[in-house]
Each structure stands twice: as C-alpha cells, then as structure tokens.
Amino acid sequence: MTDTTKPLVISAPEPRTLDLIFTPESLGRLKANYRIVEADPENIAGLDEAILSETRYILGQPPLSAETLARMPALRCILNVESNLINNMPYEVLFSRGIHVVTTGQVFAEPVAELGLALALNLARDVIDADLDFREGRERWGGEGNAGARLVSGSDIGIIGFGDLGRALNRVLSGFRARIRVFDPWMPPSILREAGVEPAPLETVLSESDFVFVVAAVTSENKGFLGAEAFARMRKGAAFILLSRADVVDFDALIAAVESGRIVAASDVYPQEPLAADHPVRRLKGFIRSAHRAGALDSAFKKMGEMVLEDMDLMDRGLPPMRCKRAERETVSRMRSRPVSVN
Amino acid sequence: MTDTTKPLVISAPEPRTLDLIFTPESLGRLKANYRIVEADPENIAGLDEAILSETRYILGQPPLSAETLARMPALRCILNVESNLINNMPYEVLFSRGIHVVTTGQVFAEPVAELGLALALNLARDVIDADLDFREGRERWGGEGNAGARLVSGSDIGIIGFGDLGRALNRVLSGFRARIRVFDPWMPPSILREAGVEPAPLETVLSESDFVFVVAAVTSENKGFLGAEAFARMRKGAAFILLSRADVVDFDALIAAVESGRIVAASDVYPQEPLAADHPVRRLKGFIRSAHRAGALDSAFKKMGEMVLEDMDLMDRGLPPMRCKRAERETVSRMRSRPVSVN
Amino acid sequence: MTDTTKPLVISAPEPRTLDLIFTPESLGRLKANYRIVEADPENIAGLDEAILSETRYILGQPPLSAETLARMPALRCILNVESNLINNMPYEVLFSRGIHVVTTGQVFAEPVAELGLALALNLARDVIDADLDFREGRERWGGEGNAGARLVSGSDIGIIGFGDLGRALNRVLSGFRARIRVFDPWMPPSILREAGVEPAPLETVLSESDFVFVVAAVTSENKGFLGAEAFARMRKGAAFILLSRADVVDFDALIAAVESGRIVAASDVYPQEPLAADHPVRRLKGFIRSAHRAGALDSAFKKMGEMVLEDMDLMDRGLPPMRCKRAERETVSRMRSRPVSVN
C-alpha cells in the first residue's frame, strides 16, 4: 500500500534513467521519501486524475499542455535532467504559477572543464603526436621535441561564456597564474570581476589570448558568431578549444584556419554527430578530436540525482530550489541547444 | 679595454650556452654589469692568474680542483645551470670557504608540472586513443566513449617528493579540490601541512591515491625504490606518472604492472635515453610516452638567465643568493641524477 | 523636451537618495540612459497615467496596490535599494506577472565581513582594552599581556547563515587555514561544500567553534533562536559575533553568558536602536559594541547604484537581472528584518 502522505513525483527522465542518475543509495532515499510514478513521457495527460492532482514534482522533460498543467494544482517544479530546455511545454504558464523549471546541466561543468584543460595542455605541448611518434620510433628527445611548446602558466586566456562551464574552467585554471579575460554579454561586468576574471569585448578576447575556450550556450542570437573573421583576429599559433556546441562556430572556417596553420584547435562538438566517415576534421593536423564525450561521465550523471534530491528537499520545506539551475522567463525561449538522444 | 671595476664571471655553462639561457636583453645586462670570460670547462686551471684571482662567479659546472680553487680567493658562487650536481669539485672546500653552489633546476618545475597534469588528465579521460580512433573513424560518442573515465577533481592524489617539482604540481592542482598526500622523508611534516598537503608514509601514498606523481630526485638511497611491491599496493586502475628520473623506478616492474591492467601509467624518463627501437614500452597499452621533454622549454631555459642575474645582484651587494637553489653540504654527495648532455 | 525613447524609471529610493547611491559619474549615466521621474513614495498611485503606463523600473520600495500595478503594464523590475523586503506590495501579483523584485543588500556583505573579522581579532587578542590600558599607563608588555590570547588561524569557526554575508566572511577568512562549519537550513549541503565549508547542524556549529559568526537574516521562524541553551553549548572562552539582526538572539541571555565569563562577544545590532543610555551592554566586560555601523559605508552605498545600472542594462536587453538579489516567491513573506530609517 502506498503511503499517500509522501509527496508524489512523476518520473519521466528520458533519455536518462533513474539508474543512470541515482546511485543505489540515492535511489533508496528517493523511494523512501517520495511516491514515484514512472510514466510514459509521451502520455502524461493519460495519467490518472488522482496522480496528476497530487503531483508535486516532475522528473524529466515530457511534453506538457496547458490543459494537463491545469490538472496539476500541486505541481511545484519540473526537474529537467536532460538539461537542454526544449519548447514542449507552456513556460509562461509555469512561470506565472510560480512553478520552477530547473536543469541539472551543471554536473557537466567539471568534467568539461577538465577535458578542456587537457586539450589545451595537449595543444600547448603536442602531447598526442609526441606519443604517436614514440610508438613509431620517431620521437625527438628533450628540447628538440619542444619546438613551439609553451606554458599555460602565465599565459593570456580567453573564455567565451561564463556560465557553469566558464566558472569551472576558471577554477581548474586557478593554479596557473594566467590572465583570464571573459566575454559574456549576459553577465554584468562586476560579477566577472568578482570571479577574478576581466570582462572584455569579444574582439579583445580573441586577439589577446593564447588559449580561447568556447563554452557559450547556443541561443537564437549567436549561431555561427565565431567565423573566419574571429579566427583571423587570433594570435598566430594560438589555440581554440570548443566545448559547448558546434552551432556557435562556422566549422568550415575553423577547419580552414587550422589548415592554414594560423591557429591550432580542439573540439568536443561537431555540426553533425556522429560525423561522416570522410569528414576533413578527421585528418586535420593541428587539431584534436573528442567525440562529444567531455561531460558524459558516470560520476556526472550520478550527481544529477543528488542535485534533484537536494532541491526537492528544499521545496518540500517551502523553500526555493538552490542547487539546480532555474530556467529564466526571459531566456528560456532563446535557447537553441539540441537535446541529446544518447547519454 | 675592459672595465676592471666590474665583477668577473667565468662562463662555462656547457651543455647550455649563453644564448640558450639568456634573452638578448638579459645577455645585454649581463655584459653591461660583468666582465665575462668564456672558458673551456675542461681547463679552468689554465686560465690566467689575473683572471682566476679576480673571479667572483663561475657560470657552469666545470671540473675544479682544490688547487684551482685556492687560486680563486674572490670566488663567491658557482652557478650551475645544468642543474644536476656532479662530483667534479671539492664541495667541502667550497662550503668551508662559504662559497655558494647553486642550481637553476627550478625553472623546469612549472613545465614539468603542466606536462604531468596533462598526462594525468589524458590517462583519466583516454584523450589520446580517443583522438586516434576518431582519425580512423572508430570513435565512440558520448558516454559510450567514457567507460573508465574519471575526474581529477575531488580525487585522491599522491606526490612522491616535494621539492620544486612537487610544489609546482601542488600549485597547478590547486583548482581541483583534491586531497593531496605527500611522501618526502627530507621534508618536515609541518612544512608539508603549511603547503596544504598531508604528509604520509610511502605505503599510504601508494595505496590511497587515484593518481601518483613521482617527482623525487635520485639519491644514493632511493634507486629503484618503486618496484613491483609498490605497484601492487596501488588502487586498481590508478595512474602512475613518472616525471623525475627513471632510476627511482624498477621500470620492468612498471611495465609489468601496466601490462597486467592493474594500473595505467605515463613517463617522461627512461632507463636508457634514447630508448631502443624495440623497447616494449613503445607499444604498451595504458601507457603514455614522453621523450624527456617535460622541462626543456625555451622559456624555461631563458628563466635560468634571469635567476642567475638576480642572485648575482644580491651577492654583489653582499647578500646571500635567494633565487637559485643552494647545494647542501649534507646532501650534495648523495645526489645521483645523471646530468644531461643535450638541452 | 524629454526623450520618450528612453526607458522610464520611477525614483523613490527613500531612505536612500540618488546622491547617496550613485557617484556623480553613475548618476550621469543613469540620467543619460533613462527618463527619471522622482516620485513621492507614498503616492505612486497619484502619478500621471502617461508615466505609469510607461514605467519600466521602480527604484525604491514604495507601497504599491494591485490597482496601481495594473496601471503599469511595462513594469519589469522593482529595484529595492533599502534592501529589507517589507510587505507593502502584492508580491504574488508581481511574481505571476514575471516582474522582478530585487535588492541590493549584497553591497553590505564586504564591509560587514571586514568588521566581523575585526571584532573577532579584537576579542581574540584583547586589542581594545590593551590600547585603553596603554593610554592609562597600565599596559602589560609582551607575553604578560597575552593571557587568553589566541589565533584565528587554524581555529574552528562557525558561521550561521550563508547568504551574501556568510560568503563574504568565508572569503576574508580564506587566508586563515581555519576549519569552517556552516549552519544554513536554506542552503543545500553540496553548495556549502563547493564553497569550501562544512555543512553542520546548529548544535555542532555552536559546540565545536572557537568563533561563531551570526549572519542569518531574521525570518518568521528563527526569532530568538539563539538563546541560553545555545550559549551553554559553546566552548568556554569562545567568541560570539553578531552581525545580522538582534532579533535572532535572546539578547538578555547573551549578556548573561558574557557576564558569567563563559564566552566573549561582540555585536553590531541591538534589540532597540538607538539603545537606552543605561543599557547593561554599555559596561559589559568581554563585549565589544558597534552601533549598527558594520555595513553603512559610503563606498557600499555607491555600489548600489552600480548594481542597479548593471541589472537595468541586462533587462533593457531582454535578459534577467543577475547582479542584484531576487526576492523569492517562497520566502519573501517570511522575511522579518525591520527596514532602516537612517542610512
């Protein structure tokens, strides 16, 4: 028999699963504290009135109509564990009712930042080709193998976008005594200064950096904003590391800039994923490839469950969620990152 | 005509050269402030009495006999820019006369630490093979490519040796919120604690770490002290990153431990350098190879010149050198790192 | 003639004034970018329809009825520069319309944290009475004057409340290698851990600290929650530093605990302000008095203007405010801090 005093949660976390985002221990706590109704995300409307009327939380991002929402008077929060907001529910209705929509994408910040730093260090020190050469017996020893090598320590670094990813990058870079400039038009300059970085226009970030990290989300306004002109501004030999979404970049222009030898680059994201077998990026010199695997660590997924539990606990006590990131009325409809279909 | 009021420096920096270790600007300052006598390191004794009697500094590590030193009453310091101390001069004589012997090896600390972190991140995220697979069209996307991937952030880290390299590693790791244990029997525990790390016995460092960095110098006492037993203590899947000298490790045992799949590893140093074309490490899975190139960056060599100038300036003013590292009477004869023959 | 293309701002910042919260340069920018209508806060409803209908921002916290708000269709944000939220407007209406209510109290965090640290250091080292004794010729020299003296470095510190003040305290304490425990039931534990502090129950914070800083806001639930029982839990000789509001403390119990010699204390806030001339706290030994002056620095007020301009700039561009703190639907009605009448 179900304990009807426990708050009710509709679970529709696709493409995630409960086992992906909760450790066994966390899943135990979830089940101990909540009634979980596992639902087909395509048919929330088909759930019993008894369920809808008592639902406090939705775990997932199922399509929801205004009518369905009207049947859910107790709803406090939609906890989107896919993390890219899509336009499949009437956000205005949610916001005007004070129902929070939160995402757990922050879990990816640390893994992405670490991979980003790995890519930067690899570009700076040519680690990958040096290992390949060593395998093949062509290695060059000592200083001879270090032509063009340089340090991240003391360098000029640019970060484009200062959300969770940008902050995590700033943190893993904190031991490097670098000068870090940030372009983020959504962020007030004084907040950037408080984080120890310098707010700067995009042009300056591009032209004054040895390493440029791109961690900006795709919006309706910034598609392809980093193109041939941007790469032409960069310092000769500088490194461009793309970590957020391919849509912010003119990828052909990026390839051309690397091919020309002006810059080196690395990317975790691509215009098509998976990528055609004959795509030129596969053989591009001065380029490091990562197959959209920067964030998708098991430990990151497991953190989602922790975040969800912490915020539901706050909301159970009548407090606002603090752990997950809230969708904002002003920007929810500007987001253009495509959701993932595989974890 | 030489300005005999300027202090006299014998220059014998082999295998370095003045152009390697000084920027043009620094070399200008050196020549403006000192009389430089470029000498054959194998024949310091053959220099004119007028030179020997006025020599204040020796730049380099030439062989010196007690007799030659007796002819150099004005000598204040030997600035060894190769940086590995060899037994080619009577150190006791130098120490009892209060002549400093200093080395500039600290310049390598930052480049080595950055490469060390790069190797650790590459092992943790399998960055190199992922790029190679991508080149060949065999890449795995997203979470599927991340089996076994893990974070440095929040991990347990062990550092063996806490000289300049250990400190530089600790600094580049400072944004990673890791728990860092250090084994260094030459270092009082309270100094380690002040540096924010935990002093620990070797066994604990090995058994409780996800990443073990070896940055200990070779001494007469620690040759091969990391062998089969040490690797057996390590956590399954942990990473072993060797950055100082191959002589502290039983290299065959290291290869066996990696081959068995128990641990993964990376190394910048080898029992023979260069290494035989058929050495098994060339094809070893779970191993990243770097050909003794961790420290030898041009920017590091140029810092040597800066250090030398700063310390000579202090000593010119009757002060002790502060910038370079002093050889210690107690340990100078215990050092066993072989000097390099190429830069 | 007014430029009607500029957004309209109703200015009613009492008890602040525009000259208090803006530097001349900032005030110039405000006037260059906005139409400013200075209004009597008690009579917003009496403003012309032409004004109300175009108002984008209200600078201040004037009483507002639902009717008046209905006449303001362009309103995006109420920027409360007094910073204590009072119940003089229908917050539910504002939230359901998506009108932000933001406060600028964060400007006080840094000055309050610095004064808090000054008070802690003064209690730890008896700085004030030592200076007084010295004036009077009764000083004790060296170690004799240090009975009971102790360090903040390496101590156990408790912080009650981890909003802006708690974070600022944590920052100014960052060089002290202290163990910092935090009690804040509104904050998820993982956020505290990410800030480098340990989440802990109130009882532990009280019983395991050498210094307890109280920076919690007053809510409907926590009035007087720190009373005789709390002080009895504290370590003998520990220091209690009250920085937020007197209402969270049973002040008579605090005085009794200090009088008994069990703890020492300092406070910036009092049950009545100003305080009666014969209030016992005036002569209390082991107590440092500050007359609600921890935050009210001119530089802090001037930062309010900067914050307001930064957030209005974001909202002008259709973005959400990021700089000021937003009132939360869930908690706005729980706040019980009395607003100030003097700056």
Add this chain to the structure above:
Amino acid sequence: MTDTTKPLVISAPEPRTLDLIFTPESLGRLKANYRIVEADPENIAGLDEAILSETRYILGQPPLSAETLARMPALRCILNVESNLINNMPYEVLFSRGIHVVTTGQVFAEPVAELGLALALNLARDVIDADLDFREGRERWGGEGNAGARLVSGSDIGIIGFGDLGRALNRVLSGFRARIRVFDPWMPPSILREAGVEPAPLETVLSESDFVFVVAAVTSENKGFLGAEAFARMRKGAAFILLSRADVVDFDALIAAVESGRIVAASDVYPQEPLAADHPVRRLKGFIRSAHRAGALDSAFKKMGEMVLEDMDLMDRGLPPMRCKRAERETVSRMRSRPVSVN
C-alpha cells in the same frame, strides 16, 4: 643510567624555558630521543669534556668562544630559540665547520600578521573609539558613525620587508583582493612576483598605499630609514602599521605625522620598552598602541619546540635543517634587533 646512544643536547634556552617552548607531549619526545644536559648559558665552557665532546645540538644562544667550540667536534647545530641573533659566538668558525645556526622566529609570523590585520581594520573602521564612545553613551549610529571609514578589500597595500612576517601578512590578506606592493631589497623581484605581490621601490610603496605594514628587520643599514620624508610621501589618511622593530622608524617623526592628521598609525614596538609614563604616544589621537605583544602567544612558543624537534630529526638522519631559519654568513653580522629579556 643514561643511554649514551642517544644524541646529546645542551639546553640553555634562556630567556625561554623548556616548559615554555615544549608542550608536555613534545617535551616527552625530546627526552625520549635525546640526552638533555641543562646548562648555565654563561658557563658552557665549564661543562665536562665528556659532555662537550658528544654534544650534537645546543638549544639556546649561550656565549661560545672558539676554544669551547673546538672542544665540540660533534656539534651540528645551534638552535636559537630566542630568535634574535647576537654577536656572542664566532659565526665564521661555525659556518666554516658547517655547523648550522638556526632560529625559530617564524613562530611569531602568524600572530604578528593577525594583530597587524586587526590594527589595520581598527584604523580603517575606528573600532576602538567607537566602542569607547558606546560605553560612554556617545556612540553614533549607522552611516553617521562611518565618516572616514574604508575597506581593506580592494585597497592598495604596501608591505616593507618580505621575510616570514611579510609572507604571513600576505597570507592573511589573501581574501581581500587587494593590490599588494612590497619593498624588500634583500629579495629578488621574481620571488615576490611568485608570491603574488608586486616588487616596488620604497617610494612607490609609501606613496601608493592605503595601508603600509612595516615588518622589516633592523639591520646595520636601515636604522631610522622611515622618517619625516617617508610619512610625507604617504597618501592623506593612509594607515601606517609598525610591527617589527621601532629602530627602523624615526618615532618622533611618526608621532608628528599622526598629530598633524596626515596619517593614522598603530605600533607594537617602541624606542624604549617599557615606555615612559608621560610618553606622548599614550594620548595620541589616530594611533593604536600595542605593548610588544603581537607575537608572544603561548601557542607560538609551543611551536618553537615542534620546529626544533623536526629539524633535529632531519639532522639526526644526516639531512640539513629545513624548518627553522638559518643564519646566513653574509647577514648574521648585520642584524641589529635587540634580543628580548622577557618572553
């Protein structure tokens, strides 16, 4: 019966005592590991040959002649726990024999730095007179009490001298986002930069700082180097905090500068200690007095014992001392700080 296999230590720590500098637990370790011979510091020469011939360490700073030293062939180190080096032994003999002379003054760095910060914060916020006024019923509330108040956060700070005290100050200031300039002619600029501070000439440190901390040791060259000219360079209203020794300052000029209202100041040290009852500094407005009590905390003295034990352990193993500070051949005779006669 004494265990003659244990190393022999002559104990003559005056004005310290073993009970002052060792905790009971540390004293137990000392006695367990060493033979302790408590000696009259004025008569080391009168000790038995059997003792002198076996002495490995001297704990203290007793007068020693060359003859007495010649009778001590096993001597490795003199551990001076008073910490000011005086000219009562032939240092050249010690250095040429490779006998270390070390001091434990570093234990005072943290307490002095904390008091220095307390004094700076008190000057910046007028905490002391505000408390006194409050006691007398003359307090001013809120902003009215804050005329002239300012923050340490974000300020310009100057530090004169960058030994242990300067480093400890830099550490306790690390959460304040201040710009810190340092004048220390004995320190190479690159070491200052690595510590995150800016090397600067004395004139710049004086003229560009809101807070000037003086932590320089007295030497034969710098007596009274901070006089009327120095104070005239300072910013109007800036704070001067003297923490090392009064001899580096022209104290009358300091008093005049404070009396004139140009600067405010605080001092822990005085030209005479104790100070005359009618000394003008006792009544000086804008000045905070501390009676040479910045360092003399019991916890600091107890750390001396720990340092001594750590370094003796290293030397027992044939290693150089790392924990205490070594006297330098070049500078030992330049030191002019008078030793203390009381703890």
